[in-house]
Amino acid sequence: MIKLQKNKGTVINLEPCRHCKREIETKKRQCPYCGTLNPTVKIKEIAIGIAAVTIIMYAVSFFINSN
Ligand SMILES: [Zn+2]
Numbered sequence: 001m002i003k004l005q006k007n008k009g010t011v012i013n014l015e016p017c018r019h020c021k022r023e024i025e026t027k028k029r030q031c032p033y034c035g036t037l038n039p040t041v042k043i044k045e046i047a048i049g050i051a052a053v054t055i056i057m058y059a060v061s062f063f064i065n066s067n
Pocket residue numbers: 017018019020021022031032033034035036039
């Protein structure tokens with residue numbers, strides 16, 4: 001098992017950019033290669049977030065209308 005370590009105990013997490021697929025640090029806010037914002041945030045995660053907000057909005061409007 002190979003573990004990528006920098007200095008002592010510092011593990012760098014790498015994830016592919018969703019646009020150019022190059023490995024970049026997960027903490028990066030912008031891809032250094034193609035300039036995509038939040039490059040490690042997956043489209044699926046964004047979709048789940050939008051779906052969650054939509055469900056909450058629907059639940060709130062249903063609750064308001066029921067009174
Ligand atoms: Zn990129």
